[in-house]
Amino acid sequence: MARQGYSKKDLNFRKAEGHLIYKFNIQKAKYNIVSQVQFYINCMIHSTELAELRIVAPSGVVLEEQSHFTCRIADIVPSAPDQYSLMPEIDRAIFSKSLLSHLEEAD
Template sequence: MQQYFNDLIKQDIKPFLSKYGFAKKNLNFSKTTENLIYMFNFQKSSGNSADHVMFYVNCGIYAVELAQIQSREILTAPQEVDCHFRARMEEIAQSVPDRFSITPDMNRDDLRKSLLNGLEEVIHFFESMNSARSIVDYYISGPFLHLSEECIHMLLQSNDIQAAKQYLKALQEKHGTERRWSIFENKYKVIFSKYGVEFEAG
């Protein structure tokens, strides 16, 4: 089954993703544009055996602009863990399972079709995420705590004060009762203060 996994990557996944400009390195496929790097990472499950191989597909987008806000070194070959947007394939492509399973009695055509359809759905999603701001907008829509400091930085940096305040309010409504909220709130105060904008806690 391990050999089938290797063949699947080599004979199906690699040619499919290369059509969209993705280059392969180990189990990572990446595509670089001017300010963003898009990535697929194929992660094998730790509990695999000779006749049962399970794997996940991780999706990521790395943004130079957000790395600069974080004062981090700009990476030309980031790993999936370095990406600013991160999701498992099934979070984006609703039609795929949460993990793919290779067994001797599986239907190989069904697996291949499901996987390629899922990759195509994610690629269309990637096309809509074409700037650091679109990553920020995605996390604002949650509203998610992940990347929230960078989101507020970017909104205030671009003088979108109204959006920053609305985002803060939405975060407070969703996460304000959590014990860790005060830690985040203090970080947000510092960011608002840096841009000379009044901080309005709920």
């Protein structure tokens, strides 16, 4: 992701281009176990121009970098699964290549 211009913080990747901020978030599945790790990839876009309209939470707090568009990677990359699964029998090289391909296509 760094080669694509994204910075990383925790399980979040962020890239700003003009008035748009693109984000990928890796969301761990709720019931992961040692032998099976599952996760989702959420894709988000924030517009600084739309943010000028001041997004305010019900509490009255101005929300910074609130996403204006959010979806799962499968919504924009048809070949991507809704949920990724890692298990001991999965070939990690093939899995990584496929995952990186989905991320590049979503970018």
